[in-house]
Amino acid sequence: MYCLLPVRQELCKRRFFYRQASDIYGGVAGFYTYGPPGSAVKNNIISLWRQTFVISEHLLEIEDSCIMQHSVLKASGHVDRFNDFMVKDVKDESKFFRADKLLEEVMEAKLQTPGIADAQRHEYTTVRNQADAYSQKEMWEIFQKYEIKSPETGNDLSEPYEFNLMFPTPIGPGGYLQGYLRPETAQGIFLNYKFCLEQNSNRLPFGVAQVGRSFRNEIAPRAGLTRQREFTQAEIEYFVNPKQKDHPKFASVESTVLILFHADAQLNAKDPVKMTVGEAVRSGLINNETLGYFIVKTWQFLVSIGLKKEYIRFRQHLPTEMAHYACDCWDAEIFGSYGWLECVGIADRSAFDLTAHANAAKCDLQYKESLEKPFEREVLILTKKSGVDIMKAFKKDGKMVKEFIEAQPQEELECVAKKLETGDAEVQVDGRSFTLTKGLAVFERKKEKVTVNAFTPGVIEPSFGIDRIFSMLLEHVYSARPKDDKEDDKQTRGVLSFAASSAPYKCVILPLDQRIARDKRYLQMLDSFTRELCEQGLSFTSDESNATIGRRYARNDELGVPFAVTFDFETMEDSSVTLRERDTMWQIRLPLSLLGELLRCLCKGSESWQSAFQRFPHKKNSNEEFRKD
Known part of the structure; x- marks a missing residue:
């Protein structure tokens, strides 16, 4: 994987994939604006998520309020327990740090020390792996043991203390009703479980999905999109009989091989293992078939949008970091510039949430099965x-x-x-x-x-952090290549090799030069072609600038546009165009009348570029003539 973090960040900012919100006012940490290409990629990810889960798994989908009243989040436990441990610089109280993340960074730095003994490496690895599982007292003892100081000033740090991550907001003009910006989309699903069950003809199992914004007042938001105060979640609550957690489609995925980092391996500083999900469920490593099924579906989704298989693993929560009510929890972690990053959580939450809301709201949320x-x-x-x-x-x-x-x-x-x-x-x-x-x-x-x-149904919950997935996708698809073949030309240009399904635009339309751009015949053909693209549901962009065709190709390679359509002087005579593919830079020549359908097939995946390359006159180098084998 090629990704120099500053290079990728510069590209994203320059091409406006995303940048800090309110940038002209200096911005505030933890808030971001997605630009046109970034919004398009993010929406494509969400669309593919809906296809993979909502449509393919026959889920129901809701859209709930972003503001929740105090009683809801009190019942769910967020008011009392939705906290992170924070430490602050004792001499400069404007400097705050999230304790577990600081501990991870310190242990990672110690692991880079040349020549450390195996016993020390084992110790540092174990502490790093369970940094977010320590109690308040244990965290302070660890900080004292390793004499951890403020990373910015070297000053002593305070004892860890709890910081609630929710944004409070008064509701109504009087301000007497306490509300919060929702910390997760899941609670809205639990509140509407009863009504969704009715929509599903009172049948179990069934799932409910929701995509939307969530809000967490992060202590130290940084690392770009990976730790934000406002972010997009896509969550599923799959309701099951707690005594029947098998899945009818498990047999179709049980042979899938995954990289599993189970709890025992983490505690003993061992490496993750490769194992089929069927073997993991049968051995009890993964608690049940439904949990295993959604772990595989998560992996399939991540691979389908363009993430690299070898950089995806599933890490099991340690007993000390798992909620008391949970049966089993796994995180889909993706490797990038910040190491292994949690992007999806797949948890068996048992019946905790429905039971809590049933008791607090005095509402019967049990499922009644006729005998x-x-x-x-x-x-x-x-x-x-x-x-x-x-x-x-x-x-x-x-x-x-x-x-x-x-x-x-x-x-x-x-x-x-x-x-x-x-x-x-x-x-x-x-x-x-x-x-x-x-x-x-x-x-x-x-x-x-x-x-x-x-009985009160149990819940299997896959929870997707869309922004983190987006950020990791940018890293996995980024590469760089020389500007041209000249030996003295050391300048590189970035390429984002998005899968066509997730690319911001499916093609770019390029007139060869300004003479073509002003030709009435070009304008007529362009109007007809773009209408066809719209009918096919294919997004496109165009570049009619004075730059050379090669430079315009490079600009759109940076945006991740998979195909470039060039109108030249030959087009004006026989209505044929050149189609260039981004990654190979190979080209084919074909009638404009066939292009719309070909692009649809290429983007859908029903035809490969190799197949199209063989079907039409083609060339692998711009200096060659088109030929057909």
Whole structure:
């Protein structure tokens, strides 16, 4: 992979793929504007994502609000736990650093020390690999052990402390209703699960997707698009029976070989392994078929947009960094100038989110599956008298406590009843503790006929960071070649070898010179041809400047345009044009009437450039004459 970071960044800024937002005012870190070619590539990535997942996997798609009320994010845990550890320079408090990223950088620098012992290399690698898994206390102990200082001043650093990453915003003119810019798109899907289930004819499994902006008040946004405060996510919540996580299409992907960096390898400073996803699921390395299926689909998508297979791996979350409710989590990491970068997270979130929102909103979000053979069972319920007594005892909180107890699963009620046999029982409702005494909460056993199997669905969540994927794609497709064949010409020019499906424009239209550009015959042919391109859904650009044809080819190679159509004097006579391919720089000659359909086939992938090259008169060098073998 060829990518000199400053060269690529200069190209992106000069050709306006992206640049800092509000640049004429100096800009603010963590916010970016996509220019015309960047917007086109990003939209193509999202379009291919929709084709790969929403259409091919028959997912439902929603668009939810970017602002969420406090109660939603309190229930999801974001208000209390959506934090990063931060340290600051004790002498210059304007300098803040995200603790885990600073620790990673320090360990990476130590690993570059010549001649370090194997034991030290193992230690530094282990610390680096689990930098974001340490507790607050452990992080401080690590900082003290390695005497980590401020990287900018060399001053001492403060102890790590929590910093909540959400952007608060008041809702309404009074400002009394607290809201936040959403930190992820996933919560909007959970809030609308019930209504999407109805749209899906009350059938499991099914998935819901959402593409949109998310917001995180990053401590130290840097590294271009890889750490932003406003970014685009594409997320899927795939709802399943928690006891049936097999997937009907798993057999079609189980032979796919992936690079897996499992938790044990990370903790023991070992290398990732190559393994089929089928073997990984059967061995228990990947928790279940549905998770494995979406890991492969993620890999297929990343490869399809032009990322290099050898630079994609899947890293398993360590036990210490995984949420307590999660069954298994894997990150798709892509290698680039900043090392291995997490771009996609694929997690088995169990039933945590739906359960949390069901309890907080007092809403039934269980899935009810009709049983072919109903049966009777004995259940434990709160007596009617106890329900009345609890409402009286806890006054304004009584109804809330009573409904909470009645909504608990049988296992929880059995535990409460057992505690009450020997004393009091504590229940936690909406973050507060309530004491139930033996005489206050009385349960009885009754038989009931069960006609449905009710359960809260589990969730498999693939979450894509579109901006990070975009950034890594630019690195993977970038290369440079000499301006021309002169030995004394050391200048290089960049080429972005986008796949046609993700390129900003599918072709560029080039009149050979200004005489052609002003010719009425050219203008008539151009009008007809561009209308055909629009009908085919093919984006295009044009360059009618005075620059030489070679220089204009180079300009559009920088933009990643895969094909160049040249109108010359011969075109004016026989309506034939030259079609040049970006990567090989080979050319073919064909009638303009056939070009629209050929471009459609080339961009769709139904015909290869090699095939087209053989079908039409062609040449590999601009000095040659067109010939047909």
